[in-house]
Structures are given as structure tokens and as C-alpha cells.
Amino acid sequence: MPCRREPLAVAAAKAPQSSIHVRTTSTSPPTSTTSAPGPKAVLSPHNPHLMLALDSPEDEDNSHIIGPAVTNDTQVLADYLSSEPSIHERMIRVVKPRLGSQVGQTPRSSMDLSGGIRKPVIFTAVRKRPFGLSPRQTAPLQKYQIVEKMLEPWTSTLIDLYFQKVNICFPLLDEVSFKHQFQTARDRISPALLSVLYAHSMIFWKNCPDLPSEYCPDSRFIWNQATETLFSELHISPGISTIIAIILNVGGRPTTSMIMNEIQLGAAVSLAQSLGLNRDPTDWNISIPEKCLRMKIWWALVVHDKWLSLAYGTPPQIKRFQYDVPDPTLEFLTSKDAxxxxxxxxxxxxxxxxxxxxxxxxxxxxxxxxxxxxxxxxxxxxxxxxxxxxxxxxxxxxxxxxxxxxxxxxxxxxxxxxxxxxxxxxxxxxxxxxxxxxxxxxxxxxxxxxxxxxxxxxxxxxxxxxxLEEIHLSDFWLPVSAFAFTSAITFLLRCALETENTAAGLAQSASLRLANNLIDSLQSHQQKSGWDLGDLCLAQYAEVVEKLMTADSPSATVPEFQQLMMSSEVPIIDELFPNLWDMF
Missing domain, CATH: 1.20.1050 (Glutathione S-transferase Yfyf (Class Pi); Chain A, domain 2)
Structure with a gap:
């Protein structure tokens, strides 16, 4: 969704000259602009206020934030080198907070951790990929081309579907500027990002009237190709597009590999912090579209990090005291004509x-x-x-x-x-x-x-x-929502097993009836609408609930279930989260 934007002339006037580098390419009609700490910005000639800020695999360098432990030292060096623009631009880029805090800005945005005025955020240029590797490796590019060939001529429809179903609920990309580059300079967009975006939209294929109902490509094959392309990019030329691709990959449905999701998310968090996405950019001398992009990516990472932690039973990787990005507001998510x-x-x-x-x-x-x-x-x-x-x-x-x-x-x-x-x-x-x-x-x-x-x-x-009705089932869902059902049914079964002493009493337990109702509803949604969020719960507990509901054996069988599934002495984590390894 678009952001509310200030005129380009105003943004340029506020930005220090040393932090802007303008270049043109023969492969892309728009003008490309790079502000110091951020990625490439593609400005549409039709609307110069729209910025993609998506990097390309051909880009040689990434900006890498300099840690607070040496910020003061680097600031002195930056001031000294400012008289040598060629050296200064190549080595150090400084983002200084704009003079005069914005109205309504929170104290956390304007103060550093020690309670003083915010220090400048300093970046240095680092090589993007290992030595000896070309930016366009044949293998990942071929996998992307396979995905695109399988989905032609519906790639544009899948892009539309992503913005209609996903981006409106979980904003990451600017729709107008992304579609403009997709149509005019697709080769400048990361193959990993495009591959994962296609795969991410496949879950909505069957409900889209613009896509053929009699034919649907193998979504699992497409996901595998997209994931391999993503890992190749993460190794060869990681950048801001890689983070977005990982967010879409981790948020893709259905979930099939928890461990790989955790590994990818860890890589995305580390890469985002190295690019300074954990810092509040609201008073930086950069354009509003770039501020929007940086904050949207960070919000998405925080959401996935915390909810994956709840679902997977592993501690979150992002700590509250290590970022100062403000909470989202309508100002940064919608336009005036939304x-x-x-x-x-x-x-x-x-x-x-x-x-x-x-x-x-x-x-x-x-x-x-x-x-x-x-x-x-x-x-x-x-x-x-x-x-x-x-x-x-x-x-x-x-x-x-x-x-x-x-x-x-x-x-x-x-x-x-x-x-x-x-x-x-x-x-x-x-x-x-x-x-x-x-x-x-x-x-x-x-x-x-x-x-x-x-x-x-x-x-x-x-x-x-x-x-839930069909309109809700076909809406946007975080895949980790599936673990809410396993968590609920685990506790309901525990209540039934701990409060009943006979098989007959267990079958009549209110808690067990609730668990059975949940299983019935999830099975109905799965059969009628192909809803995937209940698959994990059904695979783990449908048979168990059925056996408990129809138990007619002596009461001695009840403690066996109780001992098998849970104990009142197990730690809180083990009680809260079921045995997740059954899904592998």
C-alpha cells in the first residue's frame, strides 16, 4: 500500500548532499537513487514520489551499520574525511537526525538509551558477495525461470493477487512502484523475491476467478524452486530484497519446515540489523518512501519473530531494548485517497x-x-x-x-x-x-x-x-496461527484426562467434547474449502480424540493416555506446546 509522501524537492532539500548518490543504468528507464544507509530507490517517471527501494543482485555493495561502541570514533573520522568527498563517500555515510523533532514524536524516537539527544547513525560500505562469484549465477536464475515458465501467462495475475490478499493485510511493498518496475524493468528485481512472491500467492489460486480452476501448477514444486533461489541469493548477494523474500517465505502457506523457517528468520534479523532497519528513521534525512519501507520490513520481522517463538517453542531473536522503530500508524500505511x-x-x-x-x-x-x-x-x-x-x-x-x-x-x-x-x-x-x-x-x-x-x-x-465462513477462510492468515489449535486442544485433552477417572466419564467430559468440536470444524473446513491451517492439529490429534470419544474399555486405560500425553509436573513450555516433531 502506498505511503503518504512529501514532495521530492522537499525531501532532496532536507537531505545532505554527501548522502545522495545518483546513477543511471542502461537496463532500467527510471532514475535510480541511493540514500546513504538504504537500498536502491527506483523513481517512476510518471510519479517521482514513488520509491521501490529494492536492490538488484548486480549491486556491488551493501551499507552496513557501525556499532554504537565505535560511533563517536567514527564520527570524528567522518568529519575529518568530509573534506575529501571521494574517500568519504566510499568509506563512511552518516545519517544525521533532522533538526527539530517532528510533532508528536515519542521520547524513545528522539532520545538514545542514555537519555541524551540521538546520535547520528553511521554506515560503511561492505562488499555484498564473496570474492570470485559473479552477481548472476546460472543455477538460481534457471530455477527462477522454471518457476516463471510454469506460471505463464498468469504471473501478473499472481502479483495482483498478492497485493489484493496479502500486502493489504501485511504491508511490505509499494504496489504502484513495484508493478511499474515489474512491467518496465523486471530484470532489476531480485529473482528470489519474484519466485517467493509467486509461490506465496499460490495458496489463493483456487479462489481467484481470473485463474483457471481446471489447472493449478504444483505449489510444492514451485515453493522448492523458490526456496533454493532464495538461499542462493542469501549466499551470493544478500540485500534488502532478500529480507523481504525471507519474510514472504516464512509467512508462506502451508508450513512444511519449521527448522528452515527459524534459520531463515535468524538470517533476516541479522541482515536487517546490519542494514540498520532496527533504528527509527522518522527524523532521518531520507525520503518518506524509504522510511516506510524500512519500518514495514522491521514490523514484519518483529511479528514473525514473536509469533514463531510462541508456535515453535524457541526464544525470540529480537529484543525490545535493541530497536527503537516506532509502532505503525495510518500515516505510514495508507494514502489520503485510501x-x-x-x-x-x-x-x-x-x-x-x-x-x-x-x-x-x-x-x-x-x-x-x-x-x-x-x-x-x-x-x-x-x-x-x-x-x-x-x-x-x-x-x-x-x-x-x-x-x-x-x-x-x-x-x-x-x-x-x-x-x-x-x-x-x-x-x-x-x-x-x-x-x-x-x-x-x-x-x-x-x-x-x-x-x-x-x-x-x-x-x-x-x-x-x-x-468461520468461506470469506474468512480465503482471507489472509499467518501460518503460525495453526499452532493456536494444537495449543487449545492440548489443554482441553489435559483437562479431560485429569478430571475424569473412567472411560465413560471421559467420553462425556465437556473439555473432550470441545476438543471434538474443534476437530470436526477443522475437518469440515479442510474438506469443503481446502483450508490448510487445521492440517497440523488434525494430523496430531484427530485419531487421539476419536479414540477417547469412543472409549468403552475399563478405567485403567485412562491413565495410560494421561501418562502418554502430558503430566502435571512437566515444565510450562512442554505443557504449552505439543510434540511438534510429529510433522516431520
């Missing part, structure tokens, strides 16, 4: 990013191996509850109705947001139960109440799945 659907989707995305901040606080508790859990547990529970409550109060009325009542699910991305909220709520209730169990091992009233609260949180997820 449609109601675009504004609604942008509001949902803002809520998802800020909810991710709440989730991050919960994850800090879950993964803290050194804390004394017996100390101040009441205050911990209150703090967790307060974080989610304050987030709810910060929402607009339309978005608040999405997460509290399940209304307005027709807004793009709304159903995914509600499931994310319910997952966070289930996690909070589960943490509170764990704290209560530490304080009172006996099944007293307080502990019983905690069990009821967790079961109700899981029940809300079941009800949401039952209420």
Missing part, C-alpha cells in the same frame, strides 16, 4: 503489531530460566493482565469489536487478528494457571477457577473456528 478496505486493513495490522508487543512481554516470562517464580507471583499475574487490558483499551471501536466480540470479521486480516488475540489470551490464562499451581499444589477453589478460565479461553478459539 479505500475503506485499505484503512480497515491498516488498522487491523496496527493492532496486530501492538498485540505482538503484548505477546513479547508474555514470552519474556515464559522463557526466563533464571527468574524466581515464587517471588511476587501476584504482581506478575496482575502485570500480564494489565498489559492485555491496556492494549484492548487503546483500540478503536471497530477493531475492539473484532477482538472482543468477533464482529467485523469481513475486514481484511480481521479473523487472523482475532485468533491471534485469543491465542495471547490463552497463553496468559495458562501462565496464570502455572503460577497458581506453584502456590497451591492441591486442587482448591482458586486452582479450580484457573482451570475454568483456561478452558473458557480455549473454548473461544473453538467457537471462532466454528463461526
Amino acid at each position: 479505500s475503506d478496505a485499505q484503512n480497515g486493513a491498516a488498522s487491523v495490522f496496527i493492532a496486530l503489531v501492538t498485540l505482538t508487543g503484548v505477546l513479547d512481554k508474555y514470552l519474556e516470562f515464559v522463557y526466563d530460566l533464571n527468574q524466581d517464580r515464587d517471588q511476587d507471583n501476584g504482581q506478575t499475574s496482575l502485570g500480564l493482565e494489565l498489559s492485555l487490558g491496556q492494549w484492548e483499551d487503546s483500540l478503536s471501536d471497530d477493531v475492539r469489536r473484532i477482538i472482543t466480540r468477533g464482529n467485523n470479521l469481513h475486514i481484511p486480516g480481521a479473523a487472523n487478528l482475532r485468533l491471534a488475540y485469543l491465542s495471547t489470551k490463552l497463553l496468559r490464562r495458562r501462565i496464570e494457571l502455572d503460577i497458581e499451581k506453584q502456590e497451591d499444589a492441591a486442587l482448591g477453589d482458586a486452582l479450580t477457577n484457573r482451570y475454568i478460565q483456561v478452558r473458557r479461553a480455549a473454548e473461544e478459539i473453538v467457537l471462532l473456528v466454528q463461526e
Whole structure:
């Protein structure tokens, strides 16, 4: 989606001359501009305010941020070399905060960690690829060409589908400028980015009237080719396009390789930090489109990092105190002439990013191996509850109705947001139960109440799945949403197994009936709509639930299930996350 932009002349006037390098190429009609810390910027001749900021594999160098430990030393050197433009431009590029903070800017954006005025952000040019490797390797380019040949003549339709279904809900690219370069200078776009973008859109093929229903290329083959192209680019010439391609790859459906997702995300986070994407660019002397691109990429990385952490059971890689990028606002996500659907989707995305901040606080508790859990547990529970409550109060009325009542699910991305909220709520209730169990091992009233609260949180997820319609199933979903179902059903089965002593009583358990309802709904969505998000839960638990529902054996069989699936003494992480290795 486009960003609100300032006139190009104004942006150029504010930028220091030493930070702008202009060049032209014989392969691309538009003018290419590079601001010091960022990637190539392709300016459309039809609208010079639109910037792609996507690098090409042929580019020789990347900008690499200089760490804060040596910033002051490098600043002195930069000032000295400023009298030698040729050396200065090649070695050091400085982005200085614009004089006069913007109105409404948060203190975190204008202050450094020590409470003083923000220091300049300094970059140096580093070689992009290993010595001896040409920018265009034959093997990855051939794989990209295979993907494109398989999808012709529908490549443009898949691009449109990506912006209609994905980018509106999870903004990364500027639609107008990307499509302009796709039509006029496609060879300047990263093959990895194009391959992954095609593969990412394949999940929506069957619901698109502009694509043939009688023919659909093998999406798994296309994903494999796209992933190999991406890994080749990551090795040969990583850049900002590589980060975007990784985000699309990790966010692609269906999920088939958790470990590779974690490896890719780790690479993307490291590359983004080396390019300074973790720094707040709002007061930098760079164009607004470049600011938008940098922040969108970082928001996407944070969202994937935290939700993959919840789903996969591994600590997040991004720490809150290591970035100062502000939360998204409509100013950076929509244009003045945006449609109601675009504004609604942008509001949902803002809520998802800020909810991710709440989730991050919960994850800090879950993964803290050194804390004394017996100390101040009441205050911990209150703090967790307060974080989610304050987030709810910060929402607009339309978005608040999405997460509290399940209304307005027709807004793009709304159903995914509600499931994310319910997952966070289930996690909070589960943490509170764990704290209560530490304080009172006996099944007293307080502990019983905690069990009821967790079961109700899981029940809300079941009800949401039952209420989903075709329009919701064909909407945008984060693939990690699938783990909300396994988490909910794991706890429901545990409740049933811990509270019933006979097979007959187990079959009539309210918790087991809820688990069975979830399985039935996921199977229905899978069969009628081909919805893939329930596949993992069905593969792991459909047979188990069926056996428990039809159990007519003596009560001695119940503890066998209980001992097999979970124990009241296992750590919180093992209780929260099911056995994920079954999917391999």
C-alpha cells in the first residue's frame, strides 16, 4: 500500500548532499537513487514520489551499520574525511537526525538509551558477495525461470493477487512502484523475491476467478524452486530484497519446515540489523518512501519473530531494548485517497503489531530460566493482565469489536487478528494457571477457577473456528496461527484426562467434547474449502480424540493416555506446546 509522501524537492532539500548518490543504468528507464544507509530507490517517471527501494543482485555493495561502541570514533573520522568527498563517500555515510523533532514524536524516537539527544547513525560500505562469484549465477536464475515458465501467462495475475490478499493485510511493498518496475524493468528485481512472491500467492489460486480452476501448477514444486533461489541469493548477494523474500517465505502457506523457517528468520534479523532497519528513521534525512519501507520490513520481522517463538517453542531473536522503530500508524500505511478496505486493513495490522508487543512481554516470562517464580507471583499475574487490558483499551471501536466480540470479521486480516488475540489470551490464562499451581499444589477453589478460565479461553478459539465462513477462510492468515489449535486442544485433552477417572466419564467430559468440536470444524473446513491451517492439529490429534470419544474399555486405560500425553509436573513450555516433531 502506498505511503503518504512529501514532495521530492522537499525531501532532496532536507537531505545532505554527501548522502545522495545518483546513477543511471542502461537496463532500467527510471532514475535510480541511493540514500546513504538504504537500498536502491527506483523513481517512476510518471510519479517521482514513488520509491521501490529494492536492490538488484548486480549491486556491488551493501551499507552496513557501525556499532554504537565505535560511533563517536567514527564520527570524528567522518568529519575529518568530509573534506575529501571521494574517500568519504566510499568509506563512511552518516545519517544525521533532522533538526527539530517532528510533532508528536515519542521520547524513545528522539532520545538514545542514555537519555541524551540521538546520535547520528553511521554506515560503511561492505562488499555484498564473496570474492570470485559473479552477481548472476546460472543455477538460481534457471530455477527462477522454471518457476516463471510454469506460471505463464498468469504471473501478473499472481502479483495482483498478492497485493489484493496479502500486502493489504501485511504491508511490505509499494504496489504502484513495484508493478511499474515489474512491467518496465523486471530484470532489476531480485529473482528470489519474484519466485517467493509467486509461490506465496499460490495458496489463493483456487479462489481467484481470473485463474483457471481446471489447472493449478504444483505449489510444492514451485515453493522448492523458490526456496533454493532464495538461499542462493542469501549466499551470493544478500540485500534488502532478500529480507523481504525471507519474510514472504516464512509467512508462506502451508508450513512444511519449521527448522528452515527459524534459520531463515535468524538470517533476516541479522541482515536487517546490519542494514540498520532496527533504528527509527522518522527524523532521518531520507525520503518518506524509504522510511516506510524500512519500518514495514522491521514490523514484519518483529511479528514473525514473536509469533514463531510462541508456535515453535524457541526464544525470540529480537529484543525490545535493541530497536527503537516506532509502532505503525495510518500515516505510514495508507494514502489520503485510501479505500475503506485499505484503512480497515491498516488498522487491523496496527493492532496486530501492538498485540505482538503484548505477546513479547508474555514470552519474556515464559522463557526466563533464571527468574524466581515464587517471588511476587501476584504482581506478575496482575502485570500480564494489565498489559492485555491496556492494549484492548487503546483500540478503536471497530477493531475492539473484532477482538472482543468477533464482529467485523469481513475486514481484511480481521479473523487472523482475532485468533491471534485469543491465542495471547490463552497463553496468559495458562501462565496464570502455572503460577497458581506453584502456590497451591492441591486442587482448591482458586486452582479450580484457573482451570475454568483456561478452558473458557480455549473454548473461544473453538467457537471462532466454528463461526468461520468461506470469506474468512480465503482471507489472509499467518501460518503460525495453526499452532493456536494444537495449543487449545492440548489443554482441553489435559483437562479431560485429569478430571475424569473412567472411560465413560471421559467420553462425556465437556473439555473432550470441545476438543471434538474443534476437530470436526477443522475437518469440515479442510474438506469443503481446502483450508490448510487445521492440517497440523488434525494430523496430531484427530485419531487421539476419536479414540477417547469412543472409549468403552475399563478405567485403567485412562491413565495410560494421561501418562502418554502430558503430566502435571512437566515444565510450562512442554505443557504449552505439543510434540511438534510429529510433522516431520
